[in-house]
Amino acid sequence: MKVLVATAETQGDRGNDFHFAVEGELVRIDTPCATDRRDPDGGCGCGRSFAGLNSARPTTTARVADLPFSSADVTEALRSSLAQQGWDPSGAAGEAGCLLELVAELPIGTVVGHRLFEIVVRRPALDVPDPAT
Numbered sequence: 001m002k003v004l005v006a007t008a009e010t011q012g013d014r015g016n017d018f019h020f021a022v023e024g025e026l027v028r029i030d031t032p033c034a035t036d037r038r039d040p041d042g043g044c045g046c047g048r049s050f051a052g053l054n055s056a057r058p059t060t061t062a063r064v065a066d067l068p069f070s071s072a073d074v075t076e077a078l079r080s081s082l083a084q085q086g087w088d089p090s091g092a093a094g095e096a097g098c099l100l101e102l103v104a105e106l107p108i109g110t111v112v113g114h115r116l117f118e119i120v121v122r123r124p125a126l127d128v129p130d131p132a133t
């Protein structure tokens with residue numbers, strides 16, 4: 001199924017890009033903190049970045065990838081990541097569902113960023129065949 005993974009692709013297109021996550025790891029979208037809540041270009045960076053589930057490091061760019069995961073797998077990845085970082089993992093299933101819903105409509109290979117609660121396409125998918133369409 002389609003999931004969102006960290007990528008370095010299109011890094012640098014925006015002046016305040018950063019990429020500390022591990023290429024290809026699953027990512028989540030954190031709730032912006034007080035610093036960035038009203039400004040995706042704020043000083044913290046969380047208003048425009050995704051967080052790697054394994055590395056717990058942020059990146060401003062993510063890619064839609066087709067991986068052999070079920071939604072239960074994605075939920076478990078999210079749950080264990082949150083638990084490992086000391087967060088309450090009880091909302092993992094709901095959050096995983098939202099993430100999967102976000103990417104369901106996007107073609108595989110699409111590179112996206114995000115601005116607070118909005119996903120923005122940074123580079124449309126190249127000529128990658130999408131079995132879902």
Ligand SMILES: [Zn+2]
Nearest residue numbers: 033036044046
């Ligand atoms: Zn922040």
